[in-house]
Amino acid sequence: MMLLQLNPFSKPVAISEILILLIIAAFVGWLIARLITNGRIRVLRESISERKIELANCRSQHREFTTAQQPLVGKASKTVYPTAIPLDPAKADDFKIIEGIGPKIEELINKEGIYTYEQLSNTNPIRISNILKNAGPRFQMHDPSSWPQQAKLANEKRWQELQILKDKLIAGRQ
Incomplete structure (x- = not known):
């Protein structure tokens, strides 16, 4: 019965109503943001696991290519300049x-x-x-x-x- 006697136009009641609505809105906003963020985190974790698999495949292919080939050239030869003719x-x-x-x-x-x-x-x-x-x-x-x-x-x-x-x-x- 006490609730029925509250005047919504009185200052204390109006302030408490506003605060309750703000708290509810903040909680709903936090809940929605949490759901969206968790969805993004899940998608990113799946992407990371896919990239790890691709990286492992690339590394194994790299090992195959690097171990199979022999170097084509030994060492580079040193540049030889012509000897100068002594001049007076x-x-x-x-x-x-x-x-x-x-x-x-x-x-x-x-x-x-x-x-x-x-x-x-x-x-x-x-x-x-x-x-x-x-x-x-x-x-x-x-x-x-x-x-x-x-x-x-x-x-x-x-x-x-x-x-x-x-x-x-x-x-x-x-």
Whole structure:
């Protein structure tokens, strides 16, 4: 009988009704979210078990392929550069006119038997990089990719074109 006497318009009763409805709505929302999450977890666990089976199959096939094949090539041969013909240092060209080459680098290149613009223009930039790399970390920052091109222009006495190319370069880099 007490419930019938409660006035729904009074503040305490209205607040308690609102709180009860909010608690019920929160519980129903939590229950629905739990059901949805459990369904997703079940689907993901099934997917994981399928992927584990696929992974095991791939690993077994990988073992079959790797154990059955023999290596086709033994070891890579070392790159052999042609030996330099000794030249009189008086006949050596001045490499310092090439952008990016200073006196120390010129000395290193001369020690490798490269004395003329023609020899430098026919030298692979990778070989020049190896010369610089073997000389130490101080020389590794230089980029010799344009040096053969500059040496070719100098060998052909095309000084204006060489100067135009040097103006485009910054410390020997394009």
